[in-house]
Amino acid sequence: MGLALSEARAALxxxxxxxxxxxxxxxxxxxxxGRNRREADQDPTAxxxxxxxxxxxxxxxxxxxxxxxxxxxxxxxxxxxxAIVLARLPRVVFGAWDEKAGASGxxxxxxxxxxxxxxxxxxxxxxxxxxxxxxxxFFAAQRSGEML
Numbered sequence: 001m002g003l004a005l006s007e008a009r010a011a012l013x014x015x016x017x018x019x020x021x022x023x024x025x026x027x028x029x030x031x032x033x034g035r036n037r038r039e040a041d042q043d044p045t046a047x048x049x050x051x052x053x054x055x056x057x058x059x060x061x062x063x064x065x066x067x068x069x070x071x072x073x074x075x076x077x078x079x080x081x082x083a084i085v086l087a088r089l090p091r092v093v094f095g096a097w098d099e100k101a102g103a104s105g106x107x108x109x110x111x112x113x114x115x116x117x118x119x120x121x122x123x124x125x126x127x128x129x130x131x132x133x134x135x136x137x138f139f140a141a142q143r144s145g146e147m148l
Contacts, residue, residue, distance in 0.1 A: 095131025
């Protein structure tokens with residue numbers, strides 16, 4: 001989660017929402033990293049999770065991320081949860097809950113939806129206060145017109 005938080009902080013340089021993600025292989029090696037780049041790339045799909053998943057798939061030479069773990073600072077949204085399921089990731093670890101758009105238990109439950117062909121084990125709340133505070137500070141600065 002420390003590396004995911006570093007990626008989240010790096011997103012601040014492009015005025016992107018500070019969310020970071022890391023994919024680890026079965027041995028615990030980092031094979032993909034990502035941070036929000038929607039503002040930087042003007043791409044609505046440039047979420048941290050999607051970018052980390054793309055990098056991991058490229059590193060493995062396979063779209064199947066069997067035996068990998070995604071670590072992300074914020075509960076995945078519906079788009080990212082769909083990508084997680086389609087990539088066959090077996091585990092997701094996340095920091096802060098997203099009470100407005102979360103798809104891992106807050107608003108929706110995509111990752112553990114039994115009607116889908118793949119289910120994901122979810123470990124929420126890892127370094128939750130630290131992940132949440134980074135987002136709170138970002139949005140408070142946005143409202144006041146300051147830059148972090």
